[in-house]
Amino acid sequence: VSTGRNRIRKCKIYFYLEDDTIQVVEPEYKNSGIPQGTLICRQRIPLPPPNQERFYNIFHFNINHQVVLFSRTFTVTNCDTFTRDFLRRQGVLLNAPAEAPADPYCSLRQQPLRPYERHDTLRQFLDHDGKVLRFYCLWDDTESAFGERRELVLHYFLSDDTIEILEVVPPNSGRDAPPRFLQRSRLPKNHQKNNQNNPNLKDQQEDDFYQDCDLTVGGELNVWGRRVILTDCDDFTKHYYRSKYGIETRTSPPRPVPPYNGFGSEEDSLSSCRGLLPKPPRKDFHKFMENDRVLNFLAKMATTDPVDQERLFHVSYHLCDDTISVFERPQKNSGVIGGKFLLRCRVKKPGQDLFKSELSEYFTAPDLYVGATLCLGGRSFRILEADEFTLNYMQQRADEVRSQASVFRGVGIRLLACGREAVGDLSPFPNAMCEMYEKQNLFLCCCCRCFCCKFPKANVGNILSKLRSVPEEKQAEMRKYLALSDPNNTGSIAYESFSTEPRLRPLC
Structure with a gap:
């Protein structure tokens, strides 16, 4: 008894007392895969050799006893009540009933191949229809004769977990552009194991196929025996892995750019390195x-x-x-x-x-x-x-x-002397253009308009720009001091008034 050709088949043997005929019937089971019903028609059956001239009678049958009917061995396991009473009245000593052994093939079929898991494909389709993960791949086929490195584009469809691979054929490569490198289908992880054990892909488990969690930049895929490396992905794929798995997808390092050659602008030269048809820089x-x-x-x-x-x-x-x-x-x-x-x-x-x-x-x-x-x-x-x-x-x-x-640094608001910024080096004219006064982090630059013939005009714009950044309370203090220095309201103050010591004391 094995799972191959030999089977244990349960039958019923009918013995007719009126003419000693025998009929063997096998009950029909649904989807058994073998012909069932009447195995031996009603007839008289001879005994096995060397007693083939004689026929079976009622005394040849007993419980837990084997009979050979046309070279087929049948083991009698039990009988009904009428048969048991009749044989006892005839003086036949019946054996104890025996249990029929289980058919290994039927037991195998009754057991589920894998635990049943409910997979809501409709919900997955409604949630992820139209969402496709795109990876850029490389297939190194240099080991084979006339092989080369080929660029591929992998599409992973989130609606049904299928994979499609397209080949990027560069122009003038000498190869025809196939419609698809791999038709859209479920991609098994180990094709040799799947072909030997179960050639039907529908009976395989979910873990035997590639899923979205198995695809990472820098990883490898076994595409029916071909080693494919994932090199990069698009922005949507990066956002998907970042939001679902919290993974920052690594990107391939950028290609080195050749140095500038001196022709045209640097932007135009860079655009010529990115494609055969250079485009003008975008403004x-x-x-x-x-x-x-x-x-x-x-x-x-x-x-x-x-x-x-x-x-x-x-x-x-x-x-x-x-x-x-x-x-x-x-x-x-x-x-x-x-x-x-x-x-x-x-x-x-x-x-x-x-x-x-x-x-x-x-x-x-x-x-x-x-x-x-x-x-x-x-x-x-x-x-x-x-x-x-x-x-x-x-x-x-x-x-x-x-x-x-570098003119606005330090604690508080500082105004540096603008004489050197406006007219250059003042080393030949010490104390000629400005005097510096400090009081509570305030630097006041007072420039003379008509002192030096070499630099006849002060940097008024620089002075005004620095005075605008002074706080309001400091501006009020400056106005009060300038009003005291110019009692006649002429709009100008002589340099000598700033260079005298008594005038400096009120500010210190």
């Missing part, structure tokens, strides 16, 4: 529409040449595209022709390598303030003044400007 349209303003500054060259020190320049900064233009103001009898000094363009910050892979840093709005030194067109310029709009713009964005400038 910030919202910035162009919202910040269509210009910041105007007055600057001089930071140089020791006496001729260049007297040249005045208008520096214009365009907020819409971060470009700078420089115009030189014409002066009579200066020997220098004014006009355009620097066309409108973006200016790089000094001290950067020309041929590098990273993009260069350019001057922005926080880099331009009164007193700053800029390198424009190979020359150093020191900003002296700014117009009213620029001062208001800088005052509204004081945090950005102060973070770039």
Whole structure:
């Protein structure tokens, strides 16, 4: 008795007393897979050899006794009440009834192949219909003849846990583009084990197939014997794993960018490395529409040449595209022709390598303030003044400007001396331009307008921008002291009045 060809079959033997005929019937069972019903028709059956000339009678049957009917061995396990009473009246001693052995095949079929688990496919379909995880893969087929590395795209459908793989065929590769590398289906983890034990994929368990928790960037998949590596995924897949599993999906390292070659702008050269058909760099349209303003500054060259020190320049900064233009103001009898000094363009910050892979840093709005030194067109310029709009713009964005400038640092609010920022080096003229007074973290810069013939005009814009940041209580104190210093209300104070010692004592 085995699970293959031999089976234990339960039958009923009918013996007719009127003519000693025998009939064997097997009860029919649903989905048994074997022909059942009448196995032996009603007839007289001869005894097995060597007594084949004789036939079976009622005295050849007994309980727990075997009979051979046409080369088939039957074991009598029990009988009904009429048969038992009849044989006892005939003087036959009946044996004890025996239990029929269980059929191993029927027992195997009655046991479930796996524990039944309810899987609500309809709910899964309604919740995740249209949601697909996308992974970028690589199949290394270099070990085979004429093999190469092929790029693949894996689609994992959350609605039914199926996987579809497409092959990315580059142009002029010499290979035909197949419709699919793998048709949409459930992907088993071990195809050899599944083929040997159970070729029917429907009878396999859920753990035998790849699920969303098994797919990670950097992991490997066994696609019917092919080793596929997951290299990257899209943004939706990253958000899905972050929200469901709390996993930050690793991304593949970016490809190295070749250094700048000097032709065109750095942005144009970078776009040519990203594709065969380069696209122009995208401009910030919202910035162009919202910040269509210009910041105007007055600057001089930071140089020791006496001729260049007297040249005045208008520096214009365009907020819409971060470009700078420089115009030189014409002066009579200066020997220098004014006009355009620097066309409108973006200016790089000094001290950067020309041929590098990273993009260069350019001057922005926080880099331009009164007193700053800029390198424009190979020359150093020191900003002296700014117009009213620029001062208001800088005052509204004081945090950005102060973070770039070094003139607003320390405890409280400090105003540094603006004489050196406005007119350059004052070492030949000690105590000529300004005197510093300190009282409760307040630095007051008092500049003389008509003292030095070399620097006839003070940096009024710088003074005003610094005075605007002084608190109200300090401004009231300054107005009171200036009113005492100018009793006639002339609008100017002589330098000698600040240089005398008695005048300084009230501020100390």
